[in-house]
Amino acid sequence: MDIPFNVKERPDTGLYNGKLGIWLFLASEVMLFGGLFSAYIFLRTGVDNWPAGTEYLDVRLATLNTLFLISSSVTMVMSWASLKLNDFKKFKFYSGTTLLFAFGFLVIKYFEYSAKFSHVPPYLPSTNNFLGIYFTMTGLHVLHVIGGIVVIGYYFGPGSKMWKADPERFTNRIEIVGLYWHFVDLVWIFLFPVLYLL
Amino acid sequence: MTPDEVKHHIKTYVIVFIALAFLTVVTVAISYLDIGVKAGIALGLFVASIKASLVACYFMHLIDEKTTIYWTLIATAISFLILIFLPISTMLAQARIY
Numbered sequence: 001m002d003i004p005f006n007v008k009e010r011p012d013t014g015l016y017n018g019k020l021g022i023w024l025f026l027a028s029e030v031m032l033f034g035g036l037f038s039a040y041i042f043l044r045t046g047v048d049n050w051p052a053g054t055e056y057l058d059v060r061l062a063t064l065n066t067l068f069l070i071s072s073s074v075t076m077v078m079s080w081a082s083l084k085l086n087d088f089k090k091f092k093f094y095s096g097t098t099l100l101f102a103f104g105f106l107v108i109k110y111f112e113y114s115a116k117f118s119h120v121p122p123y124l125p126s127t128n129n130f131l132g133i134y135f136t137m138t139g140l141h142v143l144h145v146i147g148g149i150v151v152i153g154y155y156f157g158p159g160s161k162m163w164k165a166d167p168e169r170f171t172n173r174i175e176i177v178g179l180y181w182h183f184v185d186l187v188w189i190f191l192f193p194v195l196y197l198l
Numbered sequence: 199m200t201p202d203e204v205k206h207h208i209k210t211y212v213i214v215f216i217a218l219a220f221l222t223v224v225t226v227a228i229s230y231l232d233i234g235v236k237a238g239i240a241l242g243l244f245v246a247s248i249k250a251s252l253v254a255c256y257f258m259h260l261i262d263e264k265t266t267i268y269w270t271l272i273a274t275a276i277s278f279l280i281l282i283f284l285p286i287s288t289m290l291a292q293a294r295i296y
Contacts, residue, residue: 071215081204081208
């Protein structure tokens with residue numbers, strides 16, 4: 001049985017179903033991260049002296065990671081635009097580049113976390129409220145990056161077979177993955193100044 | 199979307215990317231300014247909001263979307279603001295007590 005409105009737009013919403021689905025999912029994600037940002041404000045305003053991010057965190061690594069994520073966002077949207085132009089080779093190039101940037105982000109995050117754990121005394125989530133909220137927010141964000149890598153990797157690899165069978169549907173799927181990935185970038189755009197700089 | 203429209207979009211993506219990279223440098227530079235914590239937070243979040251708007255409007259195509267999505271996002275924004283203002287209202291209530 002075919003699922004309806006995979007490609008065609010539903011007359012009542014004006015959207016294909018997957019697109020409305022991902023936006024509803026992203027709305028729930030806004031509330032998930034919103035809860036943590038709310039907790040951050042609560043913790044920060046509850047004390048007289050909140051540590052500066054630079055006391056514990058490496059701004060240079062985080063700046064590099066910011067550049068990695070915004071670069072991955074542009075390559076992600078370019079991979080979708082390539083499919084719109086019927087250029088599958090370019091899709092593969094941009095999609096692969098997005099994966100490389102995403103892995104780059106994880107590698108840097110690994111070095112950042114390792115530095116915290118190997119510090120004497122170790123900087124752990126239980127050390128203080130700042131590190132507690134830092135590890136919670138960035139940890140949840142890292143899980144989202146890993147989730148994105150799995151899905152982008154699937155459509156870069158085995159999932160790309162759909163391009164031959166149903167190119168329009170495949171293009172829509174890449175658009176949906178892209179929306180998720182841009183949201184992951186968007187969350188980091190706020191995490192970076194809030195935790196590292198302010 | 200016609201191929202010409204897509205090509206026009208691609209040019210926009212590159213411009214937005216350059217703007218995002220530049221604003222990232224601006225965000226870091228703001229943290230070195232000696233303007234006080236409150237002004238620093240306000241300015242930092244203002245620049246972050248511009249960056250987020252660029253991503254949402256151009257990479258996520260919100261600048262030209264269907265009404266259904268706008269209504270979904272308006273409902274989300276209201277819920278999000280309530281969530282964010284809860285701790286702030288608690289803080290203000292405490293300020294009145296002490």
